[in-house]
Amino acid sequence: MNKCLICQDELEKAVSWRSVFFLDEQESACCADCSSKFCLIEGTVCPICDRPQSEEKACYDCERWQADPLFGSVLSSNHSVYHYNEFMKELIARYKYRGDAQLAELFYEPFRNVFSKHFSKNSLLIPIPLSKERLYERGFNQARLLADLLNAPIHEPLMRIHLEKQSKKTRTERLQTENVFFINGGSEFSGKNLLLIDDIYTTGTTIRHAAKLLIDHGAESVSSLTLVRG
Incomplete structure (x- = not known):
């Protein structure tokens, strides 16, 4: 059993x-x-980042992003599966920081359902990468495991500079972080619609930094699918 x-x-x-x-x-x-104990995101949300709220309009954070001359238009939308409740905080900690990669199996059906609802099955998936040092430390990339659940083409052109963990930074520090990503040489995105995959959307900084880099390298559009909306 x-x-x-x-x-x-x-x-x-x-x-x-x-x-x-x-x-x-x-x-x-x-x-x-x-x-x-899982809490799916349902009902009225921000149409850009999927934050649950009382009105279907851009939330305060997304209004600020849209006003930013560098990042205002780089992300088409984000969709997430779960609320970041106390149960999910503990589960994500086990999944990311304690090496329990098997937990990805829990998200198979809900993650695929949100993907099918909002995105094309022909979407080109790009998992948010870990730095080489962080990947060695954890043994797996949690975003890549989530992408593997979707049975869609996966491309990994993004590389990441090794810096302090995002989870240790305050919200303000995350927003002020310089772009930690760079493109692996030879990648071509001209005219393509890309879908970033990550475990959690908090301030949107990580996703938008990756999206801007892809747009700057010719992508037609960039959206994101994340497991949790923090």
């Missing part, structure tokens, strides 16, 4: 007509109790 990837309780396989006739159906990777 399989165990919940979060709490390690044993999972009871539910038998349904669908499970009988569709043998390749994706089995649940967590128990009902843990599953109930």
